[in-house]
Every structure is written in structure tokens, then in C-alpha cells.
Amino acid sequence: MPLTALQKFEQQIERQLRLLEARKYLIERRIERQIRLFEKKRDDIGKKIEDQFRQFERKKGIRLDDEVRFIRSWIERPLSIGAVTPSGRLLARTMARYVDPASEGPIVELGPGTGPVTEALVEAGVAPSRLVLVEFNAAFCRLLRSRYPEATLVQGDAYSLRRLLDNLLLQPAAAVVSGLPLITKPIRERLDLLRDAFDLMLPGAPFVQFTYSMAAPLPKRLGGYSVEASERIWMNIPPARVWVYRDQGSGIRDRKSETEYRD
Numbered sequence: 001m002p003l004t005a006l007q008k009f010e011q012q013i014e015r016q017l018r019l020l021e022a023r024k025y026l027i028e029r030r031i032e033r034q035i036r037l038f039e040k041k042r043d044d045i046g047k048k049i050e051d052q053f054r055q056f057e058r059k060k061g062i063r064l065d066d067e068v069r070f071i072r073s074w075i076e077r078p079l080s081i082g083a084v085t086p087s088g089r090l091l092a093r094t095m096a097r098y099v100d101p102a103s104e105g106p107i108v109e110l111g112p113g114t115g116p117v118t119e120a121l122v123e124a125g126v127a128p129s130r131l132v133l134v135e136f137n138a139a140f141c142r143l144l145r146s147r148y149p150e151a152t153l154v155q156g157d158a159y160s161l162r163r164l165l166d167n168l169l170l171q172p173a174a175a176v177v178s179g180l181p182l183i184t185k186p187i188r189e190r191l192d193l194l195r196d197a198f199d200l201m202l203p204g205a206p207f208v209q210f211t212y213s214m215a216a217p218l219p220k221r222l223g224g225y226s227v228e229a230s231e232r233i234w235m236n237i238p239p240a241r242v243w244v245y246r247d248q249g250s251g252i253r254d255r256k257s258e259t260e261y262r263d
């Protein structure tokens with residue numbers, strides 16, 4: 001029996017769909033192969049860097065465990081780690097200088113990593129039991145738990161700060177100290193984080209943030225908060241600057257477009 005026009009059309013469509021499926025399968029296999037190649041290369045590069053660190057340790061007779069941990073995490077998630085080495089002592093101490101150890105209330109640290117800023121805070125006189133450490137990397141959390149057993153460790157996303165800490169802080173925080181790679185986030189998310197941090201803190205308490213960027217991590221002239229900055233710390237790899245933001249009580253002004261936030 002001759003095929004109707006509709007049946008012919010259906011057969012054509014089916015053939016096209018089968019061809020499409022076959023092509024899709026090939027493309028998927030090709031992508032998988034590329035991903036496997038990339039992962040292998042990434043692991044090889046990571047191993048090479050780690051070997052170089054170990055050789056340097058043997059030559060100099062020192063241990064660089066935190067640096068190696070950091071490199072490993074950076075290779076896995078470069079954008080969220082945001083740095084290839086932990087902060088140097090000078091940068092960590094500069095961050096800690098903006099926190100008054102005699103103030104009352106918890107001190108929140110966002111993205112403590114392997115803990116160089118945590119160490120500087122404790123050295124400056126902050127009791128470890130006052131520290132609330134918010135970190136999402138599981139390996140860093142394990143390390144922090146063993147190094148600062150008295151601190152409160154929260155494994156989670158610092159950009160959901162209110163949800164994470166609202167029921168945890170029994171009194172307003174005296175400071176929020178952040179090592180987050182803030183500039184990898186859209187400006188609106190950064191401002192939301194700042195607003196959340198201000199809501200959790202005593203009025204006028206500092207939000208301390210470092211950045212490797214030449215530009216301020218949060219807009220300087222937005223209004224509603226005061227801004228101060230340290231000198232550039234050249235002794236850090238890479239050089240960095242510390243920025244401090246304090247709520248002035250009038251609320252962060254809201255703007256519509258991202259470009260309006262630029263300084």
C-alpha cells in the first residue's frame with residue numbers, strides 16, 4: 001500500500017531525530033573525553049607544583065603544609081579559593097589590627113582557609129572561643145577544627161550569612177573579618193553580604209576585607225557606610241590591601257544598575 005504524505009513526513013522526522021541522537025551521542029563522548037583530559041592535566045600540574053614545594057622544603061629544612069593544602073584546593077576550585085597561597089603574616093596582622101580585642105561579642109571570620117588571619121586574631125588577644133569561623137571547604141574545616149577546637153565552626157556558604165548565623169549568635173558581633181574572594185562575585189551579592197554583616201554587628205563595628213585588586217572590593221562612594229583602607233602590603237604574595245567598612249546607620253543606598261556602583 002502506498003505511503004500517505006503524512007506517513008512519509010513522519011518517517012523523515014524519525015530519520016532526522018535518529019541522526020540528531022547519534023550526533024548528540026558523539027558530541028557528548030567528545031566533551032567527556034575533553035573533561036577527562038583536562039582533569040588529568042590539572043592533576044599533573046597540581047602534582048608538579050606540590051613536588052616543587054616539597055623539594056623547596058627539603059632544601060630549606062622547613063614545612064609548607066598549609067601552602068600545599070591551599071594549592072590543592074585552588075586547583076580544585078580556583079574561583080572560590082581566589083588565591084594560590086594563604087595570606088602572609090603581615091597581611092593577616094593588618095587585618096587583625098582593625099579588630100578591638102577588648103570589644104564585646106563574637107568575631108566572625110568568613111573564608112578563614114588554613115587560618116592565618118585566625119592566628120593573627122588570636123595573637124592580637126582575641127579569645128578563640130569568641131571566634132565564629134564560616135568556611136565551605138571541607139578540608140579547611142577539618143584543619144580549623146583541629147587547630148581551633150574552642151571556636152565555633154560553621155561549614156557553609158558565607159553569602160547566606162543571615163541564614164547561617166541568625167540563630168547562632170547570641171549577641172551582636174564585634175567584627176566581621178573576611179578573606180572571601182569578594183571580587184569574583186557580582187556587586188549586588190557583595191552588597192547583600194555587607195548588609196547582612198552590618199545587620200549581625202554592633203553599630204559602627206568593622207567589616208574587614210582584604211583584596212589583591214587595585215580597586216576597592218565594595219564601592220567607596222555609595223553612602224550609608226564609611227570606608228577606610230590600609231597601605232598596600234607589598235610583602236604579601238600577591239600584594240594586597242585591607243579595606244574596612246562601618247555602618248553609619250542610614251542604610252546602604254540601593255541602586256538599580258550595576259554600573260552605578262562603580263567608583
Ligand SMILES: C[S@@+](CC[C@H](N)C(=O)[O-])C[C@H]1O[C@@H](n2cnc3c(N)ncnc32)[C@H](O)[C@@H]1O
Nearest residue numbers: 080083086087111112113135136137157158179
Ligand atoms: C583567598 S582564600 C583566603 C583564606 C584565608 N583567609 C587567608 O587569608 O589565607 C578564600 C577562602 O574563602 C573560602 N570561601 C570562598 N567562598 C566561600 C563561601 N561562599 N563561603 C565560605 N567560604 C568561602 C575559600 O574556601 C578559602 O578558604
